[in-house]
Amino acid sequence: MKYSALKVIKEALTGHKGWRPAWRSPQPKAHYDFVIIGGGGHGLATAYYLAKEFGQANIAVLEKGWIGGGNVGRNTTIVRSNYMLDGNEPFYEFSMKLWENLEQDLNYNAMVSQRGVLNLYHSDAQRDAFRRRGNAMRLHGVDAELLGREQVEAMAPFLNFDNSRFPIKGGLLQPRGGTVRHDAVAWGYARAADQRGVDIIQNCEVTGFRIEQDRVVGVETSRGFIGAGKVGCAVAGNSSRVMQKAGIRLPIESHVLQAFVSEGLKPTIPGVITFGAGHFYVSQSDKGGLVFGGDIDGYNSYAQRGNLPVVEDVCEGGMALMPMIGRARLLRMWGGVMDMSMDGSPFIDRTSLNGLYFNGGWCYGGFKATPASGWCFAHLLATDTPHPTATAYRLDRFQRGAMIDEKGQGAQPNLH
Numbered sequence: 050m051k052y053s054a055l056k057v058i059k060e061a062l063t064g065h066k067g068w069r070p071a072w073r074s075p076q077p078k079a080h081y082d083f084v085i086i087g088g089g090g091h092g093l094a095t096a097y098y099l100a101k102e103f104g105q106a107n108i109a110v111l112e113k114g115w116i117g118g119g120n121v122g123r124n125t126t127i128v129r130s131n132y133m134l135d136g137n138e139p140f141y142e143f144s145m146k147l148w149e150n151l152e153q154d155l156n157y158n159a160m161v162s163q164r165g166v167l168n169l170y171h172s173d174a175q176r177d178a179f180r181r182r183g184n185a186m187r188l189h190g191v192d193a194e195l196l197g198r199e200q201v202e203a204m205a206p207f208l209n210f211d212n213s214r215f216p217i218k219g220g221l222l223q224p225r226g227g228t229v230r231h232d233a234v235a236w237g238y239a240r241a242a243d244q245r246g247v248d249i250i251q252n253c254e255v256t257g258f259r260i261e262q263d264r265v266v267g268v269e270t271s272r273g274f275i276g277a278g279k280v281g282c283a284v285a286g287n288s289s290r291v292m293q294k295a296g297i298r299l300p301i302e303s304h305v306l307q308a309f310v311s312e313g314l315k316p317t318i319p320g321v322i323t324f325g326a327g328h329f330y331v332s333q334s335d336k337g338g339l340v341f342g343g344d345i346d347g348y349n350s351y352a353q354r355g356n357l358p359v360v361e362d363v364c365e366g367g368m369a370l371m372p373m374i375g376r377a378r379l380l381r382m383w384g385g386v387m388d389m390s391m392d393g394s395p396f397i398d399r400t401s402l403n404g405l406y407f408n409g410g411w412c413y414g415g416f417k418a419t420p421a422s423g424w425c426f427a428h429l430l431a432t433d434t435p436h437p438t439a440t441a442y443r444l445d446r447f448q449r450g451a452m453i454d455e456k457g458q459g460a461q462p463n464l465h
């Protein structure tokens with residue numbers, strides 16, 4: 050079924066009886082050419098591009114819960130490609146270009162909204178660092194504008210410009226950055242993959258791997274054994290737990306990240322704004338809620354909920370940046386489990402076992418990567434070679450001293 054304005058009008062006039070489920074609920078087959086573990090954004094996008102771009106037909110996505118129950122449905126929806134390092138920037142810009150055509154490609158309204166991402170700076174040194182980042186972006190052909198205080202004031206007059214500790218001196222703007230409705234991304238990829246014959250199997254937890262002579266030949270699941278030619282693991286915050294079942298230890302720690310949404314307000318915030326003197330970022334959803342977040346909770350956990358000290362910390366950041374937020378009522382808050390890598394950058398790589406491939410280490414920036422991650426993982430699975438934009442995302446990069454440390458924090462996962 051193709052979605053269109055005409056279809057919406059027809060259904061409205063005929064009692065909405067013609068809508069069909071967006072994807073099937075098939076029984077698992079005994080064997081697939083490709084089994085993708087994890088029905089988050091990355092797993093679903095991988096399956097979709099395997100079918101669409103690489104002509105594969107016998108694919109399953111195994112999801113232990115339901116589609117969209119993980120981080121893909123829990124994030125603050127920010128997409129951007131304002132990276133500096135060579136290993137990252139082409140990949141995230143590839144993702145941005147895929148976002149720009151995603152709704153047409155999937156025939157699904159994912160509410161891609163390129164309202165701009167503005168990173169504020171509060172000192173001369175920070176301005177220089179942002180100028181460097183902006184120049185690196187422009188050298189890669191990516192849009193970036195360094196704004197002075199007056200330009201930021203014109204965009205967002207409600208900010209606390211004269212805060213005595215953190216005066217706002219300007220910002221680095223990526224006009225093509227913005228937000229995308231997160232759960233619609235999961236549903237859009239699921240529907241489009243299903244239409245190309247991918248079996249999406251929910252309530253199917255992978256509990257182990259069957260390994261014969263250094264080759265993975267399938268997965269043990271809560272619904273029985275499923276054979277596979279190749280297995281791709283894309284389980285985000287559960288990466289260490291799942292890969293441990295194959296005897297593989299990863300350079301990843303799992304931490305909780307929380308997000309918050311206020312009651313609906315009239316349009317206030319033009320795009321995404323990030324505080325440069327603390328960890329706080331905010332945008333406004335199409336329903337009017339202020340969507341905001343800050344730092345990870347800072348200790349290892351697999352719980353999809355956070356703790357109160359970080360709530361206080363995030364609210365302090367918000368109050369320092371835009372005191373008016375203190376008058377908005379908080380509607381909801383939630384947590385997701387982040388796969389924090391040692392250098393803050395991800396992995397899309399083969400593993401030491403034949404037939405087993407890994408995608409993870411997305412930290413709290415993996416939503417924006419969803420389309421490119423899926424495409425590049427599909428490329429690796431189908432051709433056994435890395436996609437040109439993802440050649441740096443190797444599991445052995447720490448042994449080789451080839452870290453991709455965008456923030457310059459060192460091997461400290463909770464600081465990236």
Ligand SMILES: Cc1cc2nc3c(=O)[nH]c(=O)nc-3n(C[C@H](O)[C@H](O)[C@H](O)COP(=O)(O)OP(=O)(O)OC[C@H]3O[C@@H](n4cnc5c(N)ncnc54)[C@H](O)[C@@H]3O)c2cc1C
Binds near residue numbers: 087
């Ligand atoms: C609060 C919060 C805010 C964030 N904000 C942003 C943001 O603004 N911008 C941005 O770019 N990124 C953001 N992120 C990060 C981003 O959401 C993640 O990096 C990204 O969604 C991870 O990839 P995924 O969608 O595939 O993960 P998930 O949706 O978590 O998918 C993994 C799936 O694997 C399944 N799974 C786990 N174990 C098994 C198993 N044994 N068998 C079968 N299935 C299994 C899980 O149930 C889950 O559905 C944020 C994350 C959080 C939590």
